[in-house]
Amino acid sequence: MSEVRFVNVSKEFEDDNKGKFTAVNDATFTIEDKEFMVFVGPSGCGKTTSLRMIAGLERQTSGDIYIGDRTVNKAHPKDRDIAMVFQDYALYPHMTIRENMSFGLKNLKRPKEEIEKKVSEAAQILSLENLLDRKPRELSGGQRQRVAVGRAIVRNPKVFLFDEPLSNLDAKLRVQMRMELSELHKRLGATIVYVTHDQVEAMTLGTRIVVMNQGEIQQIDTPEELYKNPKNMFVAGFIGSPPMNFVRGRLDGNIVQTVEHALVVPEDKLLKYAEYQGKEVVLGIRPEDVINIEHLPDAPAQNVIEPVIKIVEHLGSEFLVYFGIGEETIVGKISSDYHMEVFKKHQLYINMEKMTLFDPQTQMRIG
Amino acid sequence: MLASHHSSKMNKKRFTWENTVQFFKDYGWCYAFILVPVILFVLFTVYPLVMAFIYSFQKYSVLGSEWIGLDNYRSLMDSPVFWKAMKNTLIYTVATVPVNILITLFLALMIFPLNNKSQTFFKAAFYLPGVTSGITMSLIWLWIFDPTGAGLLNAVFDFLGLDSVMWLANPDTALFSLILMTYLGAHGAGILLYLAAMGGIPKSLYEAADIDSASWWSKLKNITWPLLKPTTLYLLVMGVIASFQVFEQAYVMTMGGPNLATTTVAYLIYEHAFLSFEFGLAAAESFVLGFIIIIISVIQFKFMSSDIEY
Ligand SMILES: Nc1ncnc2c1ncn2[C@@H]1O[C@H](COP(=O)(O)OP(=O)(O)O)[C@@H](O)[C@H]1O
Ligand SMILES: [Mg+2]
Numbered sequence: 191m192s193e194v195r196f197v198n199v200s201k202e203f204e205d206d207n208k209g210k211f212t213a214v215n216d217a218t219f220t221i222e223d224k225e226f227m228v229f230v231g232p233s234g235c236g237k238t239t240s241l242r243m244i245a246g247l248e249r250q251t252s253g254d255i256y257i258g259d260r261t262v263n264k265a266h267p268k269d270r271d272i273a274m275v276f277q278d279y280a281l282y283p284h285m286t287i288r289e290n291m292s293f294g295l296k297n298l299k300r301p302k303e304e305i306e307k308k309v310s311e312a313a314q315i316l317s318l319e320n321l322l323d324r325k326p327r328e329l330s331g332g333q334r335q336r337v338a339v340g341r342a343i344v345r346n347p348k349v350f351l352f353d354e355p356l357s358n359l360d361a362k363l364r365v366q367m368r369m370e371l372s373e374l375h376k377r378l379g380a381t382i383v384y385v386t387h388d389q390v391e392a393m394t395l396g397t398r399i400v401v402m403n404q405g406e407i408q409q410i411d412t413p414e415e416l417y418k419n420p421k422n423m424f425v426a427g428f429i430g431s432p433p434m435n436f437v438r439g440r441l442d443g444n445i446v447q448t449v450e451h452a453l454v455v456p457e458d459k460l461l462k463y464a465e466y467q468g469k470e471v472v473l474g475i476r477p478e479d480v481i482n483i484e485h486l487p488d489a490p491a492q493n494v495i496e497p498v499i500k501i502v503e504h505l506g507s508e509f510l511v512y513f514g515i516g517e518e519t520i521v522g523k524i525s526s527d528y529h530m531e532v533f534k535k536h537q538l539y540i541n542m543e544k545m546t547l548f549d550p551q552t553q554m555r556i557g
Numbered sequence: 558m559l560a561s562h563h564s565s566k567m568n569k570k571r572f573t574w575e576n577t578v579q580f581f582k583d584y585g586w587c588y589a590f591i592l593v594p595v596i597l598f599v600l601f602t603v604y605p606l607v608m609a610f611i612y613s614f615q616k617y618s619v620l621g622s623e624w625i626g627l628d629n630y631r632s633l634m635d636s637p638v639f640w641k642a643m644k645n646t647l648i649y650t651v652a653t654v655p656v657n658i659l660i661t662l663f664l665a666l667m668i669f670p671l672n673n674k675s676q677t678f679f680k681a682a683f684y685l686p687g688v689t690s691g692i693t694m695s696l697i698w699l700w701i702f703d704p705t706g707a708g709l710l711n712a713v714f715d716f717l718g719l720d721s722v723m724w725l726a727n728p729d730t731a732l733f734s735l736i737l738m739t740y741l742g743a744h745g746a747g748i749l750l751y752l753a754a755m756g757g758i759p760k761s762l763y764e765a766a767d768i769d770s771a772s773w774w775s776k777l778k779n780i781t782w783p784l785l786k787p788t789t790l791y792l793l794v795m796g797v798i799a800s801f802q803v804f805e806q807a808y809v810m811t812m813g814g815p816n817l818a819t820t821t822v823a824y825l826i827y828e829h830a831f832l833s834f835e836f837g838l839a840a841a842e843s844f845v846l847g848f849i850i851i852i853i854s855v856i857q858f859k860f861m862s863s864d865i866e867y
Contacts, residue, residue: 247764268770280761284783293779294769345769 192258192271192348192381194221194244199253201239213239215405217253221383226375228396229385231428235402237385238277241351244383245274257349273342274351278358279334281326287313287337288322294345305344312343315377332363339371343378352384356391368394389429393417401425423553426474426546432510435480435520437473438550441466446473446547449516454492456543462557463547471556474546477510480522481539482530493540502532511536609840617836629841639842641817642825645732646801649821653739654796658789661744665751666777680752684745695809698738699725702810725811728818735806735819747792754788755781794857801850822846 201214214236221227229237242248243255246267255262262270273294281290288309295305313319316336326334335355342350355371356364372395375382386392392399393413401408401416401424409421420426426434439448444460446453453473455463463471483494497513497520509530511522522538530536547556613629615622633639668679686694701709702724711721724734758781766776782789804823807813813820813828820828822842830839 245764245768247767267764267767272768274765274768276761276765278759278761280759280765282762282765282780284786285779293766293771297770297772297775341765341769 193223193225193256194227194349194381194383195219195254195256196240196243197254197256199240199243199250199255201236201243201248202251212405214243214250217407219400219407219410221381224379224381226372226382226384226395226397227400228392228398229383229400229402230387230389230392230396231402231408233387234404236405237387237402238353240402241274241353241383241385244270244349245272245351246270247274271348272351273345273347273349275335275338275342275353275355277353277355279326279338279355281334281337281341283326286323286325287318287329287340290326290337291322291341291344294341308344308346309340312340315343315374316340331359332367335359335367339374347380349381349383350378352382354386355384356386357388364391371395390431393429401428403428419555420474420546421555423472423474423548426548426555430476432477432521432523434546435475435477435518436548437475437515437518437520439471439473441469441471441547443467446471446545448473451495451515453540453542453545455545459545459557466547466549466556470550472548472550472553474548475520475540476544477521477523479541479544480511480520480524481541482524482528483537483539484528485525486539490539493542494537495540496535496537498535499530499532502530513538609843612837613840613844615837617834622837625837629837630845632838633841633845638817638820639822639825642820642822645817645819646803646821646823648732649736649803650797650800652736654793654800657739657742657744657796658747658792660740661747661792662751662785662789664744665748665755666781668748669752669755676752680745680749683743683748687743687745691805692809694738694742695806699810702734726815728816731811731815731818735803735810738806750788750792751785754785758784790857794854797853797857798850801846801853 196217196219199214199217200212203211203213205211217240229240231237239248243250244257246262246265246269250263257270257272282293285293291309291312292305295308309322310319313322316339318333318336318340321329321333321337326337329337335358338355352371356367359367368391371384384395386395393416396413398410398412399416400410403424409416409425411419416425416429420429420434423436427436437448439446439453441447441455441463444455444457446455483489495515497515499511499513500519501510501512503510503512504526507526509522509524509526511524511530513520513522524530524538548554549556612622614624614626616625616628664679664683668676671679700707703709703711704721704723704726706712706715706721708724710724714721722730725731762780762784763776766780771779802823803821804827807819807821807824808827811819813824823846826839826842826846829835829842
């Protein structure tokens with residue numbers, strides 16, 4: 191059993207400039223055994239701090255942390271059975287790759303043969319065999335990254351902690367390493383906690399994702415759930431690329447009345463919106479739910495708007511088209527099969543079957 | 558335009574009047590600016606060095622020096638006093654430099670974890686003896702080593718029920734006394750260098766080591782010490798150079814005595830030059846000493862040189 195559990199964990203920093211500052215506020219969650227859990231959120235939201243509290247590099251101000259079935263509230267990092275891959279890799283610059291990878295086991299006074307065996311196993315998994323006698327500075331970014339992972343693997347820990355391990359790599363290498371990490375997770379069958387600010391990385395890697403903002407956990411869910419059922423406007427606006435569009439409006443009967451349009455709410459959704467009848471709401475529409483009517487087999491009877499397109503961006507198979515509703519800019523992701531022209535009016539269908547409504551005050555999803 | 562101007566000048570390397578004028582128009586000011594330091598350097602460094610080198614092959618006399626070839630060097634090699642001075646200098650160097658580096662490192666290790674204010678206090682406190690003149694320090698140490706019960710060390714010995722020691726007057730303890738002075742002496746500059754170097758080691762290395770189950774000692778041995786190697790090398794080379802030239806203490810405290818026990822090479826040079834006016838001999842000694850220092854420094858750089866880069 192190597193689950194990681196936070197119960198009401200908070201971390202405050204005493205900062206000379208900012209005074210008392212809460213980096214993580216009242217976090218409660220369970221990372222299941224063998225899970226690939228990704229922490230995602232904008233820079234400064236408390237991801238690294240959370241990870242460092244699991245590692246024991248930072249002591250929580252309050253709350254309890256469990257690894258496996260024991261509390262590790264005051265345990266030293268070495269006693270937590272974790273391994274960490276740092277954002278800057280933190281390889282020992284004066285040691286060879288072999289020495290870097292065996293340092294942990296040497297400290298544990300393991301027999302020489304065992305150390306050698308584990309290092310060469312890890313080196314094989316990560317294709318580092320030919321680099322073992324080099325120093326870190328003789329390696330490329332991607333190779334250093336592998337060494338950092340290798341150093342974690344040889345210790346065979348219960349939990350792997352990764353802090354933005356791909357952020358220093360170029361885009362192509364990042365995609366490749368992403369796949370390798372995914373495979374590694376399956377191969378090792380270990381619990382992985384992974385921090386990133388990149389929502390694409392989070393969505394592709396995570397079996398579940400913790401979305402954080404300003405020290406608060408916003409939602410913990412599978413990538414699919416996060417995308418389909420974001421709990422609030424922050425999650426909706428953070429997950430997805432481009433993110434969800436928000437349009438202010440008013441719910442009147444089965445109509446969301448925006449400044450320009452009256453959009454019809456599907457019958458089956460009305461019940462859960464009942465409380466908001468006659469009130470201000472925020473309508474959330476994903477870019478892919480804005481559809482050029484040319485693509486539809488039957489002309490829809492409702493929810494068609496005809497805005498002037500302000501910008502068209504070509505992504506190959508798709509266009510990103512930008513237009514205004516009132517003061518808000520809306521982006522649609524539209525198949526490029528039919529040509530779309532900038533500064534022209536186009537008929538666009540808003541797929542209200544996939545709509546989401548938010549409370550403008552609390553920013554929480556309605557229903 | 559600029560490139561063609563330069564390349565045309567490159568092609569015409571011939572020494573013509575126009576070229577010379579152009580050269581001074583282009584670079585004249587640069588030479589004017591370095592002229593003063595160059596003159597000072599030649600006057601006070603190069604000239605004495607050359608003259609000393611010439612003296613070392615002469616029997617010096619105010620009325621007219623006499624060429625004697627390598628006689629000065631030969632008599633040095635045959636002189637038991639010179640070898641005694643060499644041995645004293647070597648003992649002094651071996652006993653002071655490495656030990657002092659360890660003491661400095663230890664102090665820096667103790668100061669480094671403290672908060673900013675305490676760090677500043679200790680840095681200042683340890684630096685203070687360094688800005689006090691060596692003569693003043695030596696005078697204080699004369700009192701500490703006072704052979705009567707009035708001396709601090711003997712007072713302590715007395716308190717512990719031990720016999721008084723004639724620290725500086727006894728040939729067996731005199732050199733050791735001078736060595737002891739350095740242990741309790743100025744570590745300030747070294748501490749500052751070590752603290753700066755420690756601050757330059759990424760914190761994440763220690764965190765990685767924490768996760769790698771490294772003990773305090775393992776971190777010191779496997780991370781801090783290797784990464785401080787450039788600083789240690791610098792302190793070692795500088796320490797050896799300074800210690801090979803040690804003079805002040807021997808001059809103020811013991812006048813090289815008793816019975817040559819604290820006569821260092823530098824002190825011997827002083828004696829020969831300014832007490833017996835054998836400038837030729839003193840010059841020869843200086844060049845031997847300088848040569849040894851250069852050799853040792855080169856060896857140190859060869860064996861300790863490191864290639865650390867984060
Ligand atoms: N040691 C520290 N002292 C003071 N403030 C800190 C410290 N570490 C982190 N913080 C603050 O806590 C917040 C969260 O930091 P962090 O967890 O590193 O964010 P990120 O999500 O980008 O990894 C930031 O505002 C940061 O400035
Ligand atoms: Mg971070």
